[in-house]
Amino acid sequence: MCGINGIFAWHDDAPAVDRAELVRTRDRMAARGPDGTGEWLSPDGRIGFGHRRLAIIDLSDAGLQPMASTDGRLTLVFNGEIYNYRALRAELEAKGVRFASESDSEVILQLYAREGAAMISRLRGMFAIAIWNAETREMLFARDSMGIKPLYWHDDGGTIRFASQVKALVAGGAIRGGIEPAALTGFYLWGSVPEPWTIREGVFALPAGHMMRVSASGVDAPKRYHSVASAWRNAERSGETVGDEAIAAALADSVAHHLVADVPVGCFLSAGVDSGALLGLMRDAGAQDVQTVTLGFDEFQGRHDDEVSLAAQVARHYGMPHTVRTVGEAEFQEDLPKILDAMDQPSIDGVNSWFVSKAARELGIKVAVSGLGGDEQFGGYPSFRDLPAWTRRFGVARPFGAIARTLLTGIGTQRLGLNPKAAGMLEYGGSWAGAYLLRRGIFMPWELEAMMDRDLLRAGLARLGPDFGVGTAFDVTPDSDFGKVAAMEASLYMRNQLLRDTDWASMAHGLEVRVPLVDAVLLDRVGPAMVGPNAEAGKGALARAPKRPLPDVIVNRPKTGFGTPVGSWARKMIAGSTAPPLVSGAKTPWARRWAFHVASQQAWSGQDAAPRVAA
CATH class of the missing domain: 3.60.20.10 (Aminohydrolase, N-terminal nucleophile (Ntn) domain)
Incomplete structure (x- = not known):
């Protein structure tokens, strides 16, 4: 590395x-x-x-x-x-x-x-x-x-x-x-x-x-x-029935391969299924004294998204040493210039990876395993449910979508108390690319004139194309709804954001992060369990894969993601700034505030790279 x-x-x-x-x-x-x-x-x-x-x-x-x-x-x-x-x-x-x-x-x-x-x-x-x-x-x-x-x-x-x-x-x-x-x-x-x-x-x-x-x-x-999309289509057409035993064997094989190193390998541990199952599989592969690391935040104490106690329970379940690293707002503000300098391209994510990587290096860890990729492989995101429903429900309404969006934005979604994306549901919800934008997007296309110079925006939209870049996920189109969503999540969100952020944030601390759930061989072996005949597998199969399965309290816990309180920290940072109304209102989603702050930095090209805000 x-x-x-x-x-x-x-x-x-x-x-x-x-x-x-x-x-x-x-x-x-x-x-x-x-x-x-x-x-x-x-x-x-x-x-x-x-x-x-x-x-x-x-x-x-x-x-x-x-x-x-x-x-x-x-x-x-x-x-x-x-x-x-x-x-x-x-x-x-x-x-x-x-x-x-x-x-x-x-x-x-x-x-x-x-x-x-x-x-x-x-x-x-x-x-x-x-x-x-x-x-x-x-x-x-x-x-x-x-x-x-x-x-x-x-x-x-x-x-x-x-x-x-x-x-x-x-x-x-x-x-x-x-x-x-x-x-x-x-x-x-x-x-x-x-x-x-x-x-x-x-x-x-x-x-x-x-x-x-x-x-x-x-x-x-x-x-x-x-091609990830081709891998999913091949899985759909393989005719294979893959059960829990084969899934467990494929996962064990991937984890064993990802432990190859001449230095000790640690583990990022949350309270979720993905990292917990990987820790159990590392134990099954013969790894001993795997140093595990969990982030804790004062703001999360006592809330459902506080992962500290449950992560410690998973570490005890597998008999591994565990460290909790607490991060506060003061450290975030102190590290922010270094974070933005290390951030190779603008991103609204990566702060979590920065601090857990920092914590790992403080412990002397040089290689760490991450559960990244489990949601894309095993269908853990809401998009696997929402996108098929939206495309069916709104497909017939697409011819009227632009009119509806104009009316809603004209009277103001803020006054109606609607999410800004609601205005585009009829226009975009009926196509896979549009539905994915509604699910994953930060700003909607019609909002960008308030954020950017119009010539820059016009050129950008033209280069992205009518599908806003979603088409890069499909050299072929999977047959199933699951395969389509999995290809988009792996080729767009995971690749453009999660993997890229993990790379710059970990490498800024001289740390190698390995992702056994992001593996082409694993995808080929497990894919049919998700889209093949009698497909029923999901995160449950992952939780059952270790010889000592994950405890029910982890398996049945509502999904929270690997988060930080950066939303509240960002709101304080943006308060009183010259940000346009789309990012400066009291109810503005934190991701918009953070996106504007990140894009306003001038570190991306060595010259003035800030977005030109329209007058």
């Missing part, structure tokens, strides 16, 4: 690599890799790689990057972990391959030397990879199938630059341009920047489950090798 970056002057007329720029970009990611640094320049000065190391597998110098093959033909930089690297290594050794290290990085190199780009689909884990092939004069980029690890790139028509963070690319000093309209518009709509856009114009995310080639001919379009 680490931070990677590089420069490839692919066009003959492009200048050679500027080593100082390479180092500036690399060292903007210092927190991602506190255990070491590395850099490599090709003999002709046309390619440069940088690396910041967080040593998890093979802690020796043999695991240092950038890493070259023994014949010097291939050079690699890699961020992430390959959980099946031992099996792949054994397979290669059986064919006569010799290894100089115990690292998963070398396994990638050796596998690529024999199979080329086709080897990417064999890697089980989280990764962002760049491999230079000196023989073919070609660069290969690849990102893991679920989008756990980020990879950002910028091409100026002659040179491509890449890094693990957008801000690191900007810190290099060679990227021009300002705010990307689709990114800012998407942030106000969704609370996060939708891929493949980033907040910086001209910088793109390599989509999850894609690879991309660069050569003297230029930058090829990213090519898909895995």
